[in-house]
Amino acid sequence: MSQKKQKQSYTEEFRREAVRRADQKGNTNASVAGELGISAQQIYNWRRQFNRLTDKQFSSINGVQFKTTDSAELKRLKQELADLKEENEFLKKAAAYFAKNQE
Template sequence: MGKKKVAAYTEEFRREAVRRSDQEGVTAAEVARELGIHPGQIYNWRRQFHRLSDKQFNSLNGVDYSKKESETERKLRRENETLRKEVEFLKKATAYFAKNRE
């Protein structure tokens, strides 16, 4: 018998599921049914979100959402992270082509 494959959900997906289940008049079971997951999973994510906010559900694409920042600051941080990765790539490409030129 093989291991059962566990689906990996993005942090964004988990946050949205918890947010939707916290809305008035909506149950976790309803949201879980819509998303095709077990309701217990939403309860686990909610517990993690509330209890472990400094460890779980706090960063995405280099942006720390546990801090109080404006959306503009978050946008700039995301852009900065993207540019940082591009610079790293260009450094590696430059080194590679410089090596081949010799």
Template sequence: MAKKQRHAYTEEFCREAVRRPDQPGNTAASVAKELGLHPGQIYNWRRQFSRLSEKQFNSLSGVDYSQQESEEERRLKRELHAARKENEFLKKAAAYFAKLQE
């Protein structure tokens, strides 16, 4: 069985493919057929563009910036979680030592 070849479409191509079904007389299926795509691909791109910001969808020299940003976001969330736990502990310790001094 032959493997399907993956295509790397430009952002401009994707945006045009998403924009064209919104024009009168066009459907996602007709545009997909015309462009040689599966109709689901147009819906996927539409969802990506609506969910992600301009910068997140861009890739430059094969580097996906959305992945880099999400890694940074996960790191910051871990740091925030650790800081909150430490803060909770310090509040309890302060309350404990305050009781001892009374």
């Protein structure tokens, strides 16, 4: 019967430190991985994940830099503005209709 290997989870601090150490002059992914008892591929994967996160932490809208949290709020506010404009147009039409019927 084969045993399943339990997946080891590492803290973000551990992962960042491993990537930082591998990036230092004189170190390689393989040497740091050997010291830490992990595979070199894992350090490559963590580096790619951190770079991907960093790229998505900021976005630019009309030349202005926004954090991701700001972008989410901006999206919500744009939707709210669109909803209010639609409601305003409906109310204008309803007011015109009732004004026309009162004459």
